[in-house]
């Protein structure tokens with residue numbers, strides 16, 4: 514295998530003030546502010562008039578500075594087969610499972626270099642779209658027949674190197690994958706995903722944690738793939754490992770009706786209840802999809818402080834079903850977003866799809882307005898949706914990003930408020946306009962850890 518160029522670029526920013534027209538802080542859109550960045554973090558948000566003379570200021574006229582979006586659920590390698598899995602003419606009864614078969618076949622072709630190239634492409638596209646962090650749910654681990662590469666973490670390292678190369682912040686969610694279905698052997702094309710036992714999985718986690726120590730933008734989390742792929746006793750093991758190391762834990766849950774039916778038939782309870790009974794739910798836990806919840810599931814997630822990662826463009830693309838966003842929010846479950854299989858990479862579209870699906874379901878408007886009024890006493894749809902794209906995703910990944918405040922990581926996006934989609938919108942409604950009308954076209958400059966990674970300098 515020829516080694517690709519995998520040099521790590523710079524480390525963290527030097528001291529600098531960013532001076533846009535407006536800043537989206539935790540209080541809303543505010544004018545006349547400047548944001549001071551040093552050593553990768555925001556160290557101060559101050560009135561621009563108070564910036565001391567002589568200090569370095571980057572002026573950003575016509576820009577609204579917002580926290581970078583957090584893509585909490587990604588399978589980078591799946592972007593590589595968009596043509597084969599999306600656009601090719603298929604049978605009339607195409608569905609999630611036939612898509613999965615095609616995706617498995619395509620995945621057989623990838624080696625570590627191919628995964629690295631795929632991740633470079635998809636992470637670059639994410640940055641240009643305004644995502645500054647990705648939760649990479651990584652399960653392509655071994656050679657096609659299931660044997661390890663020379664190093665157990667070789668595939669993971671290819672993804673870590675890609676994140677470092679393009680300078681996107683990443684939580685590598687290492688996947689545990691054991692069975693082809695509940696109580697079923699792996700299919701041949703699933704063998705390269707699998708860990709032979711929990712000790713091998715723990716060794717993989719140890720290896721990527723060691724590697725991440727030398728990649729300042731990379732941290733590690735745990736990811737039992739699903740109830741289909743992980744037996745109950747190992748769900749308990751992974752919960753214990755996550756608690757011991759204080760790591761985020763992400764898991765596909767209740768994405769498909771047949772997955773829920775199989776789980777109820779095998780265990781007498783839903784996938785969410787199964788995860789809860791295994792001690793897996795906590796405030797470090799994120800359920801990915803949760804499209805087919807049973808009664809009581811939302812309450813179980815809420816009681817644990819767990820979150821749900823919605824992947825609306827993928828769920829629509831695969832025909833998964835509707836996320837019950839209104840019910841989850843009513844139960845007190847925070848939502849975040851992911852672009853999952855990458856049929857589309859657009860945080861704005863993901864956010865408005867969550868709201869618009871609720872409108873279509875309920876035949877009403879402004880469904881996800883939240884319960885906390887802003888300073889003017891109004892419930893705000895835009896703030897609620899943008900929090901899903903930023904702060905809630907950061908919390909799901911255990912990161913101190915997703916907000917513009919002193920101490921947070923300096924992951925920032927400059928929005929062109931003169932873009933035709935936003936032109937003429939007052940500060941009061943810019944959050945709504947961004948969530949409902951925004952697009953990657955509005956993203957002009959992007960910083961990760963205070964270092965500019967996209968746009969004119």
Ligand SMILES: [Zn+2]
Pocket residue numbers: 586588650765801853854
């Ligand atoms: Zn997924």
